[in-house]
Amino acid sequence: MPAPKKTARRSLLVTSAVLSSLALAAPAAVAAPKPSGSPSASASPSATPPASMSTVGGARLGRPGTQVNLASGVPVLPKDLSARSWIVADAESGDVLAAHNAHWRLAPASTLKMLFADTLLPKFPRDTKHKVVPSDLAGIGPGSSMVGIKEDETYTVHDLWLGVFLQSGNDAVHVLSAMNKGVENTVKEMNEHAEELQALDTHVVSPDGYDAEGQVSSAYDLTLIARSGMQKKDFREYASTVTAKFPGETKKGKKGKTLRKPFEIRNTNRLLAGDVDVPVYQGIAGVKNGNTTNAGATFTGVAERGGKVLLVTVMNPEKSEHNEVYKETARLFDWGFKAAGKVQPVGELVPPRGAAQASAQPGANPSGEAGGSGDGADGTAGTGSKPVAGAPVADGSSGIGTALGITGGVLVLLAGGAFLVNRRWPLPDLVRRRTRP
Template sequence: MIVSSLVAALLLLPSAPAGPAAAPRPVEPVPPPATVRVDPALLHRPGTQVRLPPGVKAPPRLSARSWLIADAVTGDVLAAHDAHRRLPPASTLKALFALASLPGLPAERQHTVSEHELRGIGDGSSLVGVREEVTYRIADLWRGVFLSSGNDAVRVLAGLGGGWEATARKMQATARALGAHDTRVVSPDGYDAPGQVSSAYDLAVFGRAGLRNPDFARYAATAYAKFPAGRWSYGIRNTNRLLTGADGVRRYPGILGIKNGYTTNAGHTLIAAARKGPRTLVVSVMNPRRGGAYAVYEEARDLLDWGFAAAPHARPVGSLLPPRATLPVQAAAPPAPPAPHSAPRSVPPTAAVSVATLPDAGHGDGPHLFLPLTFVGSACVAAATLWLVRRRAER
């Protein structure tokens, strides 16, 4: 009762003239970096997808059934054609095999190959020449995978990693974790198998992820190496002609390699990456229908040339990044008030915005639930102070 009377008395006292009330600062969403994402459905549309301002050259017309070019740093897709079309990947699937298996196999570990480890290799497979009763370092076997596309080396490494079926399951899980949902793994070496498919989108995802793994990047960029054969060794050359400049295919400047492939069912396939100045691009090309055996390299070359010229102007048509999980709300300083007459920021109509919105906190002092309690507490303190002053005055 005393507190209530004091509060009432305080409220009846004349108050000093108040200055002009400060305008409350609006609470705006506080987006994390790079929250504007292009609608992923765009890359599921058939045909070529690209967004260029007027006057900028369009991407080259290619004969490949599917292709994609992206910035390897940001993951922004610059252009694509039938990006999610599911096609046999051939030995480009070895890029996914490496992503799934490299972490569990130390490069300097040694292993003596036994006869049973080389069973089950498909007829007509590309081989590096792994021999039973020969001891190899794991790094030697990986060079056999990347340079010679050796299905025999894949067999041994898969056995060391838990077995053929377990490796396929691990690859499938790795693809899903990277946001690559078009890929179905049946044979980890990329050998034609019923139901085994991937897409230009997924292959580019694997290439981009591989560049972030130092071991993968080193093997993928190796043009020549020695492969052991017991007491001697022989030279092997990378079958990616953009890397070696072999067979009349000019080496691409700044090439970082990655992986090529071929089977009768898949045709020629390729994941390639190159760096020019501060920019790194990754391309994937699947099954060119014109130009012969080396058309896959020339079409990749044309894409890279276009990409380096157009990248500063092209607007993304998609992203190689997996969809972001819901971001947790974090405490942050309230944003500064907008400048007078400032125009609201616009977002392209094709972009999807995902932001973490802070609670409506007035001036940034916390939820409104505490404001009435704070006011009552302050009023009580002020009333008690006034009461003491009056008592002293009466005495």
């Protein structure tokens, strides 16, 4: 289907809290039909990009190969990109600036944890406590990344989400899934949420992203999911946290006293935490990395610079260099910040399916001006959250570009507890990352 008009691309969603589940709303837009050959339990990634893929977000995004509108004044794309699939998008407007096999269904690895978080985060207050029983940790795949959860120990939901985001802990995912009526129910809800987001290339089999037959996503879908997640205060906080203390195992100390000493965990997102061959990326604020046998290395990142907020997803670079997925992501970010405002988009990030229904509700204000905002412990977006860490970047900006948060700003309360923003995402509290001198 053709990409909607520019005004439609400028109208974006904000998330809202609904009593028992996440309800997303956004401005009216033509809902894209579900593509033929949608993922199923028997679907697996193809060896080469199909000749015809989903056209959600625009016809060009369904074509194999690189899609970009190079013209006078537009920088040339990096020449040393080896990823099977990638996308560069404006997080505010939804414009897709460039893409390569955007809808190719590939194994997602732990980037799928973004969908897990976007689905479950609103359900449990962060101070909720849970004592781990053996069944909570059943079914974790061999060789999984773990944060170090122990049976018979008690953890808060806040602890568990730190384990998911920083250490990509499959053990933390399984405990939260157990709290959510089990893995099977969690997978069902994740697939339903992907459908609502119009992430139609995505099929979930395991909530932690562990390799499984039929488990697929795409660079386009992962970018949609990250964009949705970054509207939630808690999601932004966890995604941008570099280090944290995690509860250790209870042990007996001197004189029979029990001790539970915490240990430090560090975010495995190398653009956020840095590594020997990858510096912290200027303006980075998340989101999630992954690596499995089937998926190779995958990564979705969000960064702000000069008042622009970009999302980049890179899937499975062919080069075997250390940290190659982060290096290619950084090069695409660099290109995107130079190209933003100059390059004509090749597609758009679509709003959720509920957008048209929400905007049609009686009382919806098409101007987006209204009364009410939310920023509660349930992780809903709002305007009053504080940055996790702050430091100006080299080209520091003010006003709309003073902190990264994609929080939704002015909200309209609609029937059913949903909120609607009918304009570009405002950015009232961008979370900035400290960069190396």
